[in-house]
Amino acid sequence: MQGKTPKEIIEAVQKAGVIGAGGGGFPTHIKLNASVNTVIANGSECEPLLASDKTLLKEKPYLVIEGMKYAMAATGAKIGYIAIKGHYQDAVAAVEEVLPRDGSIKLFLLENYYPAGDEFLTVYDVTGRIIPEGGLPLHVGVVVSNVLSLAQVANAMNGKPVTERPVTVTGSVNQPQVVTVPIGTTYRDLIELAGGTLNSDDVLMEGGPMMGLIVEDPDQGIAKTTCGVVALPEDQFIIQMKNTTISQMVKKSKAACCQCYRCTDLCPRNLIGHALYPHMTMRTIDYNLSEPTDHITSTFLCSQCGVCELVACDFMLLSPRQVYAEYKSLLVSKGVKNPHTRSDISIIPEYEFRKVSLPTVIKKLGLSEYVKDTPSYGYKSPDRVRIPLNRHTGVPAMPNVVPGEKVKMGDVIAASPLDKLGAVYHASIAGKVTEVTLDWIEIEKG
Ligand code: SF4
Ligand code: SF4
Incomplete structure (x- = not known):
């Protein structure tokens, strides 16, 4: 050093x-x-x-x-x-x-x-x-x-690039564990390492239960950001909420929000004094987006933590989080920039008391039966990896290898342009490049 x-x-x-x-x-x-x-x-x-x-x-x-x-x-x-x-x-x-x-x-x-x-x-x-x-x-x-x-x-x-990471594989699997695997290990291979899922129709989520996303294709590979893969039954509350489409949610929100205020009371960003009032946004969601109000543009202040959706609104089952996500992408597509930049902020006096304890979150999410030991299984390497090239902030990395090319572990296989925000990617196993797309590079051992 x-x-x-x-x-x-x-x-x-x-x-x-x-x-x-x-x-x-x-x-x-x-x-x-x-x-x-x-x-x-x-x-x-x-x-x-x-x-x-x-x-x-x-x-x-x-x-x-x-x-x-x-x-x-x-x-x-x-x-x-x-x-x-x-x-x-x-x-x-x-x-x-x-x-x-x-x-x-x-x-x-x-x-x-x-x-x-x-x-x-x-x-x-x-x-x-x-x-x-x-x-x-x-x-x-x-x-x-x-x-x-x-x-x-x-x-x-010490000259070692990012080629592997530890991943927690848990939920409805036979052997919950933390295992270190090459970047690009497929979700399917990870689940196999954990002894398979408990039910044939279990759904996989990448990331944690609160902010994770449903895995659409188990044959895609994990990213440098994949901290966990969680399997849950199809009819589990979290999976049902995450499978609700935005149009279903907006329709439901317009009809069912009782303005109880709990989403705002528990919103962590509101608690640190930011002007984010999800109950007010729920009240204004049928406003015309060509003239967005403060309660619509406040979407730029939302962290997408999911407390409003999965913890606060546990009776009406509405999702201010999802509404904010939708409005943010609409506003960004219209070129609207975040107008909320206050810095004279005071913490809300209830900050400490309104923190939601993890045991409460686990209970509300119906996850108690999945709280198990996750022993460390060390390093395991599959025969094939599919390394995603666009799972970082910035412009995607461009491949610089072609199918049929032999690579050693640690060889550079893709990079974002140096003058742009982005990342470099390396071969996570030694072998032959078998497929190259703009989204991923597949390598097979041997
Ligand atoms: S917690 Fe649910 S019902 Fe209550 S104000 Fe928020 S979105 Fe509406
Ligand atoms: S998802 Fe957004 S609105 Fe909901 S609790 Fe988290 S920060 Fe607040």
Whole structure:
């Protein structure tokens, strides 16, 4: 680590293809190209059932600390925090063992609530600073990076690109587990590693139950951002909510919203003082979008955390989250920019009391029967991977290999243009390229 300049660190991170591994997919080299006083390693992993970050912290805490040191060196930060849920005792003990003695990196124990990993909330919990509406942690002198991304920063400095990641495979499967696999391992292969699903018609979700998306094609490969794959029965509440189309939801919302206010009371972004009032948006959804009101444009402030949909509106079963997602894409397509940028914000006094505990979320989501141990199964490599090229923030990566070409693990196979926001992709197994599209590259062993 000695002697590395910020420029050298940022270049190595860019070359290794490190992006936000917690789900955001924002290129880490861009994030580190900043001047801040604080870096937070986000290890909160607040989605129910997931345990990938916790497992990493337990097994390789030294890598996260090393990555944190590089992130601090790149950004000039004087203090770093490893933010973990306080009840992850094994992970907390493992990190405590390797914390530097000079006090430059500290442990911060988060409460067990959802969504503690939302960086707006993490930054407030750890530093007491409130990120402005439409802002970034950078605006309050902070860089937040997922713990796995930081471990990958450490690997990058040792010349190792991002070719693998730990994934929690859980829910309705025979052997819930955390397994480290090559990027591009198919969802089908992951489920097989977990001993298959309990029911033949179980539905797969990528990510956690709150923010995850239904997997449409199990033969596609996991991305650098895939922290979990969760199988659930077709008739499970979450699957039913996620399968409701937006037009069904808008129709239902217009007719059934009783204006009880609970979605606003529990909205985490409202609680940190942002002008987001989902119950008001539900009241105004039949307004003409050519003249959007504040309650429509406030969609730009929504994190899509799902608290309003899956926790607050558990009686009427409406989804302000889905309504916001739809309006955001409509507004963006019309070229409307976020007009909400207040920075004179105060936290709502009820902030602490209205945090929704994870056990409550699990109960409301009907997930209690799936809360099981997820032992670490180490590294497993399939015979074939399909590496997605567009699962990061920015422009997709363009393939630079052709079918029939032999590749070694770690060879560069695709990259976004250097002058654009994007990422580099590497072969995650050695073998022959069998298929190349604009969306993925398939490699078979041998
Ligand atoms: S919780 Fe549901 S019913 Fe109540 S205001 Fe919000 S959307 Fe309407
Ligand atoms: S998804 Fe719902 S609860 Fe979450 S930030 Fe958006 S409006 Fe608030």
